[in-house]
Structure formats: structure tokens, C-alpha cells
Amino acid sequence: MSKVxxxxxxxxxxxxxxxxxxxxxxxxMPGSELDTKWWASPEERYAETVPKLRKFHEYGGGTxxxxxxxxxGRDVDYYKSLSAKTGVHIVACTGFVGGxxxxxxxxxxxxxxxxxxxxxxxxxxxxxxxxxxxVIKVGVSRGGRMTELDKRIYRAAARAALTTGVPILTHLxxxxxxxxxxxxxxGLPLDRVLFGHADDGVxxxxxxxxxxxxxxxxVGFDTFGYETELExxxxxxxxxxxxxxxxxxxxxxxxxxxxxxxxxxxxxxPLGWPGVKGHTVNYIFEDLIPDLRAAGVDEATIRTLFVxxxxxxxxxxx
Ligand SMILES: [Zn+2]
Numbered sequence: 124m125s126k127v128x129x130x131x132x133x134x135x136x137x138x139x140x141x142x143x144x145x146x147x148x149x150x151x152m153p154g155s156e157l158d159t160k161w162w163a164s165p166e167e168r169y170a171e172t173v174p175k176l177r178k179f180h181e182y183g184g185g186t187x188x189x190x191x192x193x194x195x196g197r198d199v200d201y202y203k204s205l206s207a208k209t210g211v212h213i214v215a216c217t218g219f220v221g222g223x224x225x226x227x228x229x230x231x232x233x234x235x236x237x238x239x240x241x242x243x244x245x246x247x248x249x250x251x252x253x254x255x256x257x258v259i260k261v262g263v264s265r266g267g268r269m270t271e272l273d274k275r276i277y278r279a280a281a282r283a284a285l286t287t288g289v290p291i292l293t294h295l296x297x298x299x300x301x302x303x304x305x306x307x308x309x310g311l312p313l314d315r316v317l318f319g320h321a322d323d324g325v326x327x328x329x330x331x332x333x334x335x336x337x338x339x340x341x342v343g344f345d346t347f348g349y350e351t352e353l354e355x356x357x358x359x360x361x362x363x364x365x366x367x368x369x370x371x372x373x374x375x376x377x378x379x380x381x382x383x384x385x386x387x388x389x390x391x392x393p394l395g396w397p398g399v400k401g402h403t404v405n406y407i408f409e410d411l412i413p414d415l416r417a418a419g420v421d422e423a424t425i426r427t428l429f430v431x432x433x434x435x436x437x438x439x440x441x
Contacts, residue, residue: 128257140185142433155395218260222272237279262294319343324361348406
């Protein structure tokens with residue numbers, strides 16, 4: 124049976140429904156929880172997050188994949204209660220957003236140690252929560268090139284993916300040659316990897332999305348909604364039409380629909396920073412899907428993007 128690890132237990136992939144494949148319940152830099160300026164009570168965090176997840180559920184959203192890595196505010200007991208309260212399946216990750224957000228304890232660890240840790244979180248559970256990770260997060264540190272630590276994390280992730288059958292999702296798809304070399308060396312099929320943020324305003328030009336797809340990788344257009352049209356756009360914003368045209372070109376003209384995934388990379392309740400006003404996971408339903416329909420994309424294609432492709436990607440492969 125095909126199954127996917129959620130924070131409340133494994134479920135058949137057919138039950139995932141519409142999936143937001145790259146999102147955050149709350150993302151912050153390591154240590155932000157120590158700055159009193161940003162302290163929020165559990166009540167405040169629930170008040171900010173529950174309505175967004177309830178709305179997601181009302182719109183027909185089934186599954187929210189939280190790719191907040193270890194050290195960036197991942198809080199699995201909280202995710203469990205959010206999932207129970209709202210009916211949204213939540214998938215949690217193991218791994219790191221990038222080498223530059225791994226705390227020294229992990230930054231000094233060997234490939235073997237890291238791989239064992241990832242495997243433990245996937246097969247035994249994360250901490251004492253009893254919840255198993257459903258995806259492995261890796262990423263490229265600031266600077267645009269993979270660091271030695273990034274490479275160690277990618278290699279450990281590849282080994283954990285092979286051992287457990289859980290897929291890998293990347294923060295940034297730049298410097299993909301180095302990433303793919305590691306995955307190839309470890310013998311990991313590239314359809315187990317979703318190369319993320321191919322569409323953001325800073326990296327889109329530098330990301331070889333069609334080359335990655337030709338190697339067999341999956342490509343994430345997963346910063347939808349970070350638009351220059353926002354009231355106070357972040358530095359990675361991009362004009363709405365430019366991103367949409369890029370996506371349509373990739374899935375329709377270049378024919379990579381089967382390897383494409385889309386998401387909003389929003390924070391329900393940001394940690395240690397104000398977040399980006401006016402942007403939530405529900406961009407998928409409120410703007411993106413209507414934009415796709417207006418561009419002539421049919422319902423079967425929309426289903427492929429948000430139901431079938433993520434189910435195939437997230438299914439634990441034995
Ligand atoms: Zn993200």
C-alpha cells in the first residue's frame with residue numbers, strides 16, 4: 124500500500140487530496156526563540172494559524188507539508204494539535220533548510236551521523252513526539268554555491284532517502300550540478316528529489332529548471348504569491364505575470380507537467396521576523412488556481428499539479 128507519514132500517523136497517498144507541498148507553520152532563524160521581542164504565547168500562535176488552516180481546509184486543501192527544518196522552529200507537538208483541530212493533514216520534515224541554519228552541534232556532525240539522525244526521525248519519530256518525518260529538507264546556504272556542510276547534508280539526505288524511501292525537497296535549485304552529482308554518486312533516482320524555489324525573483328534566472336527536469340528531477344515553483352505587487356514585497360519577490368508565464372512555459376510549452384510542483388512557501392506564523400503581509404498558503408486557492416484557469420489550464424492539469432504529482436512524490440518508496 125502506498126503511504127505517507129503525517130504528524131498524526133501514516134496515511135494512504137490517495138487520502139492526501141490537494142497538497143501544498145512547500146509551506147511553513149512558522150519559520151525563523153535559529154535563536155529567534157531567545158529574543159523576547161518576538162515571544163508569542165501559544166494562544167497568539169493558534170489565533171494566527173488556525174484560521175488559515177481552516178480556510179485551507181474549506182477551500183478543499185487536504186495536506187500541508189511543513190518544510191521548516193531542524194533548528195528553524197520546527198515544533199511537531201504543535202503541528203499535531205493543529206492537524207487534529209483543523210482536519211488538515213500535516214507532513215513534517217527532517218533535515219535542514221541549509222548548512223547555514225544548522226546549529227554547531229549538527230554542523231560538526233559527519234555524513235554518517237546526519238544520515239542516522241534523519242533515518243531515526245523518519246522511522247522512529249521526531250524527538251518524543253512519536254511523529255515520523257515524511258520528507259527530508261536540504262538546501263544551499265547563502266552565497267549561491269553549496270558549502271562543504273551543505274554537501275555533507277545532501278549526501279546524508281540521499282542515504283536516508285534510499286534507506287527509508289522518503290523523498291528529498293530542496294531549498295533553492297541553484298548549483299544543481301553539485302547536488303545532482305552527489306545524488307548520482309549515492310545512487311538516488313532523481314525523481315525522489317524536488318528541486319525547490321525555481322521561480323523566485325532572485326534565483327529564477329540562475330536556476331536551470333529545464334536541465335534539472337531533463338536529468339529526471341522534479342522542479343518546484345513554490346514561491347507563488349511573493350509578488351512585487353504586494354504592499355511591502357520581500358527581496359525575493361517577482362512580478363506575478365512573469366512568474367506565471369515562467370510556470371506555464373515549463374509545464375505546457377516545455378512539457379514538464381509531470382515533474383512540476385507548485386506551492387506558496389508562506390508562513391502561518393513567522394518566528395523572529397514580521398513575515399510578509401498579505402501572503403498565506405491560501406494564495407494557492409485564491410489566486411494561483413484562478414490564474415491557471417484564466418490562462419486556459421484545464422481541471423485535469425490542475426489535479427495533476429496539486430493532487431497526483433505530490434502524491435507520487437510523497438509516497439514512501441519501498
Ligand atoms: Zn520554505
